Amino acid sequence: xxPYHTMLVHFPIAFWVTATVIIFVRAVSSGKLALAFxxxxxxxxxxxxxxxxxxxxxxxxxxPADTLQTSPLGRNHxxxxxxSLIYWTVLMLMRWTVGPAxxxxxxxxxxxLLLGGLGGVLLIITxxxxxxxxxxxxxLTEILRMIGWEVYATFYLPNWMLVVLVALIVLMxxxxxxxxxxx
Amino acid sequence: xxxxxxxxxxxxxxxxGGLLLSLATHGSGVIANDPDRNIWIPDDLTMPLELQVxxxxxxxxxxxxxxTDHPNLFIDMxxxxxxxxxxxxxxxxxxxxxxxxxxxxxxxxxxxxxxxFQRYGGYITVGDGMRYFTEAAxxxxxxxxxxxxxxxxxxxxxxxxxxxxxxxxxTTLVDPGELAAQREAGYFLDLWHWRAHRSNPLDVSxxxxxxxxxxxxxxxxxxxxxxxxxxxxPSLMFDAEQVGFHALRWEEVSRNNPDPESIYxxxxxxxxxxxxxxxWQEGDVIPRRALRxxxxxxxxxxVDGPARWNDGWWDVTLRRAxxxxxxxxxxxxxxxxxxxxxxxxxRDATGARWHYVSxxxxxxLGRNADxxxxxxxxxxxxxxxxxxxxxxxxxxxxxxxxxxNSETHAxxxxxxxxxxxxxxxxxxxxxxxxxxxxxxxxxxxxxxLTLLLGVGLIISFALSASLLLRRREEEG
Numbered sequence: 001x002x003p004y005h006t007m008l009v010h011f012p013i014a015f016w017v018t019a020t021v022i023i024f025v026r027a028v029s030s031g032k033l034a035l036a037f038x039x040x041x042x043x044x045x046x047x048x049x050x051x052x053x054x055x056x057x058x059x060x061x062x063x064p065a066d067t068l069q070t071s072p073l074g075r076n077h078x079x080x081x082x083x084s085l086i087y088w089t090v091l092m093l094m095r096w097t098v099g100p101a102x103x104x105x106x107x108x109x110x111x112x113l114l115l116g117g118l119g120g121v122l123l124i125i126t127x128x129x130x131x132x133x134x135x136x137x138x139x140l141t142e143i144l145r146m147i148g149w150e151v152y153a154t155f156y157l158p159n160w161m162l163v164v165l166v167a168l169i170v171l172m173x174x175x176x177x178x179x180x181x182x183x
Numbered sequence: 184x185x186x187x188x189x190x191x192x193x194x195x196x197x198x199x200g201g202l203l204l205s206l207a208t209h210g211s212g213v214i215a216n217d218p219d220r221n222i223w224i225p226d227d228l229t230m231p232l233e234l235q236v237x238x239x240x241x242x243x244x245x246x247x248x249x250x251t252d253h254p255n256l257f258i259d260m261x262x263x264x265x266x267x268x269x270x271x272x273x274x275x276x277x278x279x280x281x282x283x284x285x286x287x288x289x290x291x292x293x294x295x296x297x298x299x300f301q302r303y304g305g306y307i308t309v310g311d312g313m314r315y316f317t318e319a320a321x322x323x324x325x326x327x328x329x330x331x332x333x334x335x336x337x338x339x340x341x342x343x344x345x346x347x348x349x350x351x352x353x354t355t356l357v358d359p360g361e362l363a364a365q366r367e368a369g370y371f372l373d374l375w376h377w378r379a380h381r382s383n384p385l386d387v388s389x390x391x392x393x394x395x396x397x398x399x400x401x402x403x404x405x406x407x408x409x410x411x412x413x414x415x416x417p418s419l420m421f422d423a424e425q426v427g428f429h430a431l432r433w434e435e436v437s438r439n440n441p442d443p444e445s446i447y448x449x450x451x452x453x454x455x456x457x458x459x460x461x462x463w464q465e466g467d468v469i470p471r472r473a474l475r476x477x478x479x480x481x482x483x484x485x486v487d488g489p490a491r492w493n494d495g496w497w498d499v500t501l502r503r504a505x506x507x508x509x510x511x512x513x514x515x516x517x518x519x520x521x522x523x524x525x526x527x528x529x530r531d532a533t534g535a536r537w538h539y540v541s542x543x544x545x546x547x548l549g550r551n552a553d554x555x556x557x558x559x560x561x562x563x564x565x566x567x568x569x570x571x572x573x574x575x576x577x578x579x580x581x582x583x584x585x586x587x588n589s590e591t592h593a594x595x596x597x598x599x600x601x602x603x604x605x606x607x608x609x610x611x612x613x614x615x616x617x618x619x620x621x622x623x624x625x626x627x628x629x630x631x632l633t634l635l636l637g638v639g640l641i642i643s644f645a646l647s648a649s650l651l652l653r654r655r656e657e658e659g
Contacts, residue, residue, distance in 0.1 A: 063593050069627060070591045072619050079634045086638050090645035098653045107191055108652050114195070115648075118202075133593075135607060148206050152615040156629035157205055157636075158212025165636040168201045169643040172194050176647035179190020 001061040006134060008055040009127075015048030016088050016123050023116030027109040038100070045092030052085045072154040073133050079155060080126035087119055125149075191651045198644045209633075213625045214618065216277065220317045222621050223277025223537065228578045228614035230539050232526060233571035236546050236556040237564035238505065243516055243548075243556065244487055245375070246500040246566060247288050249576075251530040254492035256441055258285040258380045259471040261410070261417055262433050263463045268416050270471060276315065278532040282439045285380040286492075287529040287538075288499055291393070294514045294522055296369030297343070302603040304525040304543030307344055308372065308393055309583045312353035314338035315535045316581050317621070320353055330356050336396065344584055345370060346395035351585040362395055366511050370394070373514040375484055377499055381406040384448045385474050388484040388501050392512050400512040402479015409449060409473040411457065417469045419454040420461070421446070426453050430467035443491055450474040480509035487563070518558070522546045528576055539576035542605050577610040580617020 022037040022044065059081060060068065068074040095102055103109055128140040129151050141151050149155065157165070185193075216223045235246040259272040260283055272283025291308070293300045299307045312320030320339045326332045331339075344350040345365065348357050356362075365371070374397065376382075376389040382405040390400045411418045423429050426446050441447035449470040457469075476482070483503050490499035507513040516522060526541040545552040557569040588595050594607060604613075619626055 064590055067590055067593050069630075070623065071593045072616060074593060075627070075630050079630065079637070082634055083637050083641060086641050090642055094645050094649045094652070097649055102652050104652075107188060111191065111195060111648065111652070114199075149209070150615065152612040153210055154619055154626050154630050155209050155633065156213070156626055157209055157633045158629075160212070161205060161208045162632055162636055164204065165201060165640055168197055169636070169639045172197055172643050172647040173650070175185065175190050175193050175197075176650040178185045179187045179193070180650045180653075 001058055002134065005055060005059045005062050008051065008058055009130065011051035012048045012055055012085075012088075013123060013127065015044050015051065016084070016119065019044050019048060019088070019091075020116050020120040020123075023112055023119075026103060027113040027116070030103070038103070042092060042096050045088060045095065049085070049089045049092060052088065056081055056085050071133075072152055073129060075154045076151055077126065077129040077133055080122060080129055084119070084122045084126045087122055091115060091119060187651060191648075194644065194647045194651060198640070201640060205633075205637075213622050213629055218276040221276055221315045221319065222317065224618055224621070225277075225531070225533070225537065225578050228618065229610050230528065230530075230576050232528060232539075232541065232574050232576050234526065234554060234574060235566055235569040235571050236554055237559050237566070237569055238516070238518070238548055238556050239559050239561070239564075240518075241504060242502050243505055244500055244502045244564065245290065246498070246569075247526065247528075248496050248498050248571070249288070249528050249530070250496050251286065251492070252495065253282075253439070253531075254379065254443075254497065255282055255284055255286045255439065255530070255532045256379050256383075256443065256447060257283050257436060257439060257470075258378075259283065260431075260436055261469050261471050262436075263430070263465060263467040265465040268469075272471075274534045276535075277537055279534070281437060282532040283436075284529075284532040284534050285378050286497060287379065287527075288377045288497070289527045289529075289538075290375040290501075291525040291527075292373040292375065292514045292522060293524075294369065294516070294520065297372065297523075298601075299344070300372060300525070301523045301543055301545070302601060303584075303587070303598070304604065305341075305527065305540050305579075306582065306587060306604070307584050308341035309579075310339065310342050310344065310347065310353055311351055311583065311585050312339040313536070313581075313583060314340060315537075316583070324354075328354055328356075331396075340397040341393045342395050342397070343370060343372070343393060350588070356395060366394060369514075371512075373512070375501055375503070377484075377486070377490070377501060379490075380448060380470075381472050381474065382477075383486060383490050383499075385450065385476060386486040386489065387477055387482060388486060389477070390481050390484045390503075390513065400480035400483070400509065402481035403475065403477050404481050405477040406472045406474050409454075409469065409471050414457075414459065416459055417457045417471070419449060419473055420457045420469055421449060422453045422455040429458075429461060430463070430469050433466040433468050436468045443489075448474055451476075480507060480512045483507040483509065483513060516548060518549050520548050521550050521552050522548070524554075526574070526576065536579075536581075538578075540579050541574050541576050542610065543603075544572070544574065575610040577614035578617055579613065580619075581621050582613075582617050586620075 022041050026034045026038045131138055144151055233248040237244050261268040262271055271281045272279055322337055325336050339353050348355040371392050371394040374391040374393055376391050382388050387405050389405055392398055409417050409419050420429050485502050487500040487502040505516040523543055523545055525543050527538045529538045544554055546554045546556055548556045554572045
């Protein structure tokens with residue numbers, strides 16, 4: 001299944017990279033081109049999600065689950081791929097449910113710009129680790145190493161940090177519920 | 184009341200902070216030394232080693248240089264505590280607490296008879312049930328084995344895969360006739376084994392080989408055990424008439440900084456039978472290993488010039504005849520040949536599997552190879568004319584050959600296809616993998632929790648942002 005996964009991942013990568021560009025353009029411009037770009041953002045993200053799900057599923061069949069989850073590179077790739085897929089999917093849902101208001105204020109645009117950038121970074125990390133797994137290491141590994149991620153070591157968090165994440169998962173929507181009632 | 188703008192900034196800050204904190208803390212909380220499970224992880228997972236090789240018509244010389252902060256020249260000492268002789272420096276898990284464990288350099292050598300060794304190096308010698316693995320075969324299990332039990336083996340050491348009918352099972356030793364045929368066909372690895380205490384003071388190295396077990400070559404080894412188990416004391420002591428004392432002193436030994444030119448070891452030449460009636464003092468120390476000149480095949484490797492530690496580096500040169508005359512125990516070398524090697528170093532007072540190992544490399548004697556041996560005339564080469572080959576050694580962890588060929592290794596198919604380890608892995612990667620395998624279940628669980636909570640964080644953030652980014656009038 002390896003070659004099929006390699007072929008399939010090009011599609012979500014293409015859609016999500018394009019989405020990153022669209023978000024960047026729309027965040028800095030309200031011109032005709034930017035507005036036209038924004039109109040296709042949700043469809044692009046939707047196609048990214050569909051092809052992303054296919055690529056993720058085929059990816060899990062490249063090796064038996066136990067093999068993939070025993071390899072640090074395999075674990076990291078699976079984690080980054082899962083996060084990328086979820087991230088871009090919820091970004092699509094955000095844009096879809098919030099509508100054009102998502103670009104209303106400067107702060108909103110800065111937030112979208114950061115979110116688009118983070119999605120792009122996730123995509124790069126996923127592709128870099130996938131390249132390693134396929135036997136095509138790149139210099140990007142060194143950049144990840146410089147920011148503190150050794151791709152040969154499994155990315156996992158200590159228990160106390162997992163508790164912090166649970167707290168954040170609960171706290172953010174609570175803050176949002178309180179905050180949205182005010183101007 | 185929390186303002187919407189404030190809430191946006193807060194949610195963004197919490198999400199970003201969570202990501203940054205995750206990046207800063209990842210990889211912690213699981214890896215810890217656990218001697219009960221035979222686990223100890225070195226601080227440094229890799230180290231450098233420089234190798235130079237030279238040969239003339241008679242001999243081949245390997246010069247090894249590697250860094251270590253402190254040389255360890257002692258091993259296995261017997262200290263008199265006022266009543267009895269207490270052993271210091273047995274084979275430990277990780278570093279020996281009193282630093283009583285000698286530095287070592289070892290080298291596996293093959294002449295192409297074992298193609299897997301050329302591709303995977305020492306990994307092929309790490310079979311099932313290896314000693315000091317978490318799942319090591321027990322003494323009781325080995326004692327019950329029909330061959331290894333009667334041979335008095337207490338543990339499972341390096342061995343070659345085809346010496347078992349099922350390489351995944353250490354008990355399946357093939358029959359003696361088959362083992363003999365394998366040896367005749369060259370299916371064994373030569374093992375050069377230099378030890379800072381048990382061979383170096385006499386300017387010699389041990390000479391061993393690996394087949395169905397790790398054996399010493401025939402002949403006499405460079406050391407023997409100096410212990411009278413019936414008497415509960417050493418068999419030999421220092422000859423005071425020759426060296427001026429009957430024993431070393433613990434104050435000196437425990438400082439672990441002997442003058443390499445001094446008598447810090449016990450050798451046959453200046454040893455006399457132990458005198459239990461001597462007025463032994465608390466803190467007297469006698470080495471539990473006594474040295475002697477090796478002979479026969481086992482004495483084929485010599486130290487060329489003194490091997491010494493200086494300015495943070497060991498500098499050890501070993502010399503052996505190209506043809507030792509023992510083709511069933513040594514790999515005979517010739518001009519025009521290419522030979523496979525794997526080098527390992529023990530340092531920081533560690534023994535057993537706590538070593539740093541190299542990838543497999545090839546040495547060419549007049550032929551192209553990773554390492555070009557320099558041909559010289561006369562007694563000694565001019566090392567300045569021999570460019571050093573720099574290699575990185577790595578901590579291999581508990582990675583066995585059965586595991587590498589199992590379904591848990593994503594590269595098992597590549598091994599079956601004959602893809603060399605160096606094609607797909609580098610030393611830092613292998614070291615990291617070696618460590619993670621020692622904590623496999625815990626890391627896997629923690630990774631899965633991290634993955635799931637990461638998904639939860641993303642969804643929670645998106646939900647929060649959706650609530651905050653929409654217009655108020657749209658909220659009804």
